[in-house]
Amino acid sequence: GDSVTQMEGPVTLSEEAFLTINCTYTATGYPSLFWYVQYPGEGLQLLLKATKADDKGSNKGFEATYRKETTSFHLEKGSVQVSDSAVYFCALDDYKLSFGAGTTVTVRA
């Protein structure tokens, strides 16, 4: 079945550092890919999405490119802030949302 594997955490960074969270997927069809973010005590929020190969999703300084040849959708941000501390989930939608296990990111001032 469809599945998502993402980089294990936790990840701890200093403010203004570069962030990368790796995500790879397995799917039989042509899924849409997503990154969700969960701030402490809150529900999930959609961060960005890409619906077809080579699409780049971007939001709040975060970017991810749908790479069909490597079945990847890595999340990147060039300069993180303390407010980016959260749990990040990679997910795919092939008629049903399937989530990765999540990566906890902590940004220190």
Next chain:
Amino acid sequence: EAEVAQSPRYKITEKSQAVAFWCDPISGHATLYWYRQILGQGPELLVQFQDESVVDDSQLPKDRFSAERLKGVDSTLKIQPAELGDSAMYLCASSLGQEPYYNEQFFGPGTRLTVL
């Protein structure tokens, strides 16, 4: 801004007791989802409704879990009897449900269940 509402936010119960969670989706959203998120894992779909009908409940442990959406608006998820392994965050989400296009799911804040 419209939001998905869930209550209670926290619930502590003893094993073998019954618990119920409530979800009110964004107005006009036809599709409603219940997910279970075990600590350290991603959410897993338990049940999906389209209006008042169940579309997918393949991962719902039907011997103890039940879900309903009687009028196609709000929904209740029940566990009876609760077991220690049911301790998790229960998330509700809703989407417009306009096929065949992609429908973004909007998540509520969740109900944190602790079974003692």
